[in-house]
Amino acid sequence: MATLKVCDNNVDEIPFVATRHKHRHRGMCQVLVDELEKNLVKLGVEKLVLIWLPTTVEMWTNNFGISRMPDDERVKLLQYTLLDFQGTVICQKKS
Known part of the structure; x- marks a missing residue:
């Protein structure tokens, strides 16, 4: 199960992914x-x-080709309303 939020043709957000145990x-x-x-x-x-979550970032970066988003790219996302929780890590995957 996943939640997908389409911001525009430049950016889509997946704030939640879960698999039943x-x-x-x-x-x-x-x-x-x-x-x-x-x-x-x-x-x-x-x-x-x-x-x-910081504890899952390594799994995502190693298995899914996802990388941590650099601060300069995070600034570009300020125009969008994205979910961000304290203690989480924002990552990205470019097409």
């Missing part, structure tokens, strides 16, 4: 992210914005 470690999230990415590329989306 009995289905974890079976590649379901990889399938979800791959399919989302394929469809968003078709729509012309340039960047996915993802907000993760």
